[in-house]
Amino acid sequence: MNATIIEAINDSLTTEMERDDRVMVFGEDVAENGGVFRATEGLKERFGADRVVDTPLSEIAIVGGAVGLALYGLRPVAEIQFSGFLPPAFDQLVTHASRIRWRTRGEWSAPLVVRTPYGAGVRALEHHSESLEGAYGHVPGLKVVVPSTPHDTKGLLNAAMHDPDPVVFLEPKHIYRSVREEIPDDDYEVPIGEAAVRRVGEDVTVISWGAMMEPTLEAVAELGVDADVIDLRTISPLDRTSIVDSVKKTGRAVVVHEAARSGGWGGEIIATINDEALMYLEAPIERITGFDVPVPLLSMEDYYLPHPPRIAAGIERVLEY
Amino acid sequence: MNATIIEAINDSLTTEMERDDRVMVFGEDVAENGGVFRATEGLKERFGADRVVDTPLSEIAIVGGAVGLALYGLRPVAEIQFSGFLPPAFDQLVTHASRIRWRTRGEWSAPLVVRTPYGAGVRALEHHSESLEGAYGHVPGLKVVVPSTPHDTKGLLNAAMHDPDPVVFLEPKHIYRSVREEIPDDDYEVPIGEAAVRRVGEDVTVISWGAMMEPTLEAVAELGVDADVIDLRTISPLDRTSIVDSVKKTGRAVVVHEAARSGGWGGEIIATINDEALMYLEAPIERITGFDVPVPLLSMEDYYLPHPPRIAAGIERVLEY
């Protein structure tokens, strides 16, 4: 079918719930209302109120409940309405989801997915625009996935639901409906932990993910530079090989992310390049990121976001070094 | 007085409570019991039950309550018994403490300190050994401080209590009682945001903080290398100048931290060096860190910790590159 990202999510959930009776979808407003972004529309009608469940406004219990369901053999897919409301459940991720397999030496495991829309640009209220993938990526045991296309969204979400371990699935809500492409009907997987090369080039490596792929590709196109553009797709575990191979080829790199700069995932990427390709570098790696501030409210958020001109300027700096 | 780190904390709290009636100390077991590590011993007797308060077992309300007290003009110093129990309150840090000044455009502010013992090596139970400074450092608006000596501990804690903004104060509990030195009686400050150079050298820059300073200095001493050893003392805001200046001089760097490697603060340090001193580097920067796993239980935790031989091996690799 031809689908947007939000439709791809819905299709992935439908496909998987059809295939695997253990899959359960729950969260705030996901059943009767079909989700505030309509990601879960129609699921309750199709799969019943036992498998698609509206919960109380309880992020801790949503995530912790998902862990418990997974322990009992179910396949929970929990929705957190906006990623800005995942921090209340941070402890459930750190203390249980990420390490219950480890704690029980493989006896138990927590195959669950926490889906949540992240990022700015939709003119919402405070706490509706955050990008905290860096903090989640730092937690050993958690997989952190951020798709950027409809095809990858379905394939990665399918993979997340098949995955034997917990996956935090960050959805680029800013582009939920802005891209559309053909996606297969079946439960195909886009493997977690593998980056995609969106564009092949020789002069510079540009690395990004999620909602930032669009302005990144736009900036590259406008500049007309010969760039390798890597879409990480998975933050953790990080596909170091793709990054390092590309930088060895180009000798220059730019990382683009929406999260605040300091302590963001850009640091890990630079450290990876340092580890394995330092001597290939012909210029310092540029980080084009959100600033070290909370995402501004809607009247100012565009100044915060890495828009194409800012990305282009960064690429130019690296090329001209 | 001659003090250990734990005594320095107690002395700092005493000095500050004496000086400033607004300072309040609270948390689980801090009043009657004087804290499970005795950091707050004697404070309740001295300053009364209004200012030194045992709270319910409620990390969210401890941190959120501190924000509220600060808004009302008090100077709260909250204790979280172990840093592994700070994640339940992560949302209070992200959503309120770090940004209430920003939210109210400077009208309100949250001058508070959250003290918490972090790190492994004390043979405790699960969740008693974590190092999550990387996640806290990534939150814009939070200051994150990690002292490594009694003198700095008191000076930094004094500074944190004087600071107009929220400070997460991570105490290296492993060395609470293992070092002892002379500390002034007054409310001197060690400035937040300034690293200390523990040893001056030419051949390599070794950067660490908190409980890892001891094995780091030990490794450097054993190797007999001519190293600049930097004790960050503050994770955020990061003293980039000290790092960059040193690396420009030595051309080689090693970062040592206890937290898991991926997404840890080492990445930010490497990115900083990349930004401003890349072309001075003669070898990839080494990260000697905890592995990408939860801190093992007590019977195995020593394998996880960066002990001197592992640090020394890293320094050698950088020197021999």
Add this chain to the structure above:
Amino acid sequence: MTVVTANTGTTRAESFTVRASAETNRAALCLYARRLVSWYEIAMSNNLSRQALDLDAPWISQDTLSVEPHQIVAPDGSYDPDDVPDLTEEAFLDLYRWMLFEKRYAERMVKLQRRGELGTFGSSRGHEASIVGSGYPLQDSDWLLGMGRETMAMLQQGVSLRDMILFWRGVDDAQQFLAQENCMIGISVGGYLPLVTGIGWGMKRMDADAVVTAHFGDGATSTGASHEAINFAGVLDIPAIFYCQNNQWAISTPFEKQTNANSIAQRAIGYGVDGVRVDGNDVLAVHAAMTEARELASQGNPVIVEGLTYRRGGHSTNDDPSRYRDDEERETWIDRDPIERYERFLQSEGLWDRVDRETLLEGIDEEFDAAHEAADAYGPRDVEEIFVHLYDEMPPALEAQMASFGEFLETYPEMDEHVDRRPKG
């Protein structure tokens, strides 16, 4: 009694009776929740007697406690004169004007949003009595942290209408002006209740003649933060009022899916604080309860006040309630309109003659127009605004980010194309 001897595996369940009365009660609650009958009737019949159960231990359950909602004026406008609070005529009329204001404000704001002038907006239609009655008894020194659906209560504290418009436009400065009046809007549901506890703790410590109020919804009561905050306040005798506007919906989640308890007020029992449920569409009842609440709180007894009301519109302008609830239900609540009920009261009291509804509305519209103009006139803000006010003293790295972004904007005017909203009110 049933005896299960686990280790031998034998279960002798012969004498165990299915808990029929609990089921009956649950059914009544659902009925109630589904509002097929009036909540007044159900609320009054809460005290269903539990059928004899074959349980030996003294279990407590929903049947154990009956929470009687406080009501002064019935939906049909009738009341017992003895119950009427001893307010001045001016105060009675004032309450009316505030309710009309809240209603008109919500209508005008929805229109502004439809015209693209606001980001989103959460209407308070239906909550007028709950908002006005809960805000009116507060004092100047009191603090009020809410969630966005208590505007007139904030205006009573001194907040200006312009700033509410700025708030919904996503102008950062709005919360500055709210803060100047000891008010804040917390967008993360429930998460600000610990702050409320902390502020109240500060009041206690400073021996202030003040209380702090949290305004929040039924949804917020399911958060861990709300639990810790209220329990903590109970232990420390904090002068805090936890005012829950139970409008029976959290976006699409009805109250009976929010909790299996019959009321929020009864949570008080579990925290060792005092609680009361009031008819949130009866402004006098809300006012009376909040007045008592404020007295209790100032004496160091934190309280939960639950105003039972109904969200007549969508959750916000983004929401389409027809996806998840019946028109029928909404109709029922139109009949229980808080303003019309109060009008009947004013008529009975002979005060209605003193009300000129049209003139009042004109005055309100003028106030709104002026606020709207003031919001439009709110000066352009500098891009630096996104960097400042995070720290008292900006750290060097952030200074550098600000400086280089400033340079960037000068060098790359094409950035302008990507800035959708101009940084002004």
Add this chain to the structure above:
Amino acid sequence: MTVVTANTGTTRAESFTVRASAETNRAALCLYARRLVSWYEIAMSNNLSRQALDLDAPWISQDTLSVEPHQIVAPDGSYDPDDVPDLTEEAFLDLYRWMLFEKRYAERMVKLQRRGELGTFGSSRGHEASIVGSGYPLQDSDWLLGMGRETMAMLQQGVSLRDMILFWRGVDDAQQFLAQENCMIGISVGGYLPLVTGIGWGMKRMDADAVVTAHFGDGATSTGASHEAINFAGVLDIPAIFYCQNNQWAISTPFEKQTNANSIAQRAIGYGVDGVRVDGNDVLAVHAAMTEARELASQGNPVIVEGLTYRRGGHSTNDDPSRYRDDEERETWIDRDPIERYERFLQSEGLWDRVDRETLLEGIDEEFDAAHEAADAYGPRDVEEIFVHLYDEMPPALEAQMASFGEFLETYPEMDEHVDRRPKG
């Protein structure tokens, strides 16, 4: 009634009475908490009638609800034969042996810890009836997530004593063996209650003939996680038992500083679940209540059971309770020893003749010795253990870390000096 007309600033407080009865009740509670009188007496006198207050709204408070603790055998050993659960003689004797076992286990473990053989240890001295009575009615298919102070309940589920020793030695494998018996120990207080809700939700979804039990302390009830978990379970009709061992202390924090409520059981009211408080030193009362609790839960009624007991020792071997509480208080509780009380019961029932205490103790000691030996014999583990089992499939970067650490250990034997504990049981 007090009328505060906020906007004019006038407060007419003339008629407001200080809440004398609430104060009285609070004082009683503190007394109770300070245990200067027997909690039995206080618990029975909870139903203090509230003095006439000058409050008009129907406030509910601690006076509104009286929670009667369930007791079958009084501290002096007396009981009403009609109340005695219908257990086999074997079961009656079994309960005794389990209690003796819990006591002996705790004593032996404290000794092991003092000898440096354990990291730390949390003794259950005083909780024997609460632990044994709450674990005994559970079935094999049930799950039990606890916090470390419910060992015999876990042993009843099939956990081995060796593994409890391994657990307190910080041997990672211990929780593997617990998990095999559907048990887990959650060290972060309260945080595992949402997992319990999720497990119960799974049971409901799978229509399993099983319930899940959370064992936790009074301290845990103040966490947001516990609130969300129990409320959630109430809404979704989850077969979960929330068993609170209220030992009246959370390290140094006494129950009256944990919450201002009179009991934990009464939280049930706020969640729409059923709750009961039992005398946690009366094994028959705990057993009876848990048996009923299990029936209720299997029918989709989650419950809170509060066993009121007392932590006779320190919080753990690291703790020195003399810093924060009186010996006098402890003495009182020695008189209420759960085992001695049950011995008197067995005597009255004529079952004591069948008990050979010394032989029982010998048997227990032998079991302990065997477990101790097995723990000592527990094979050395490979360093790889710290890397494996985090993921089903190890990510490449972690593989690389493991490989290079392996090489490092071979190259740098001096690392051995820094390894304090050998990686074996």
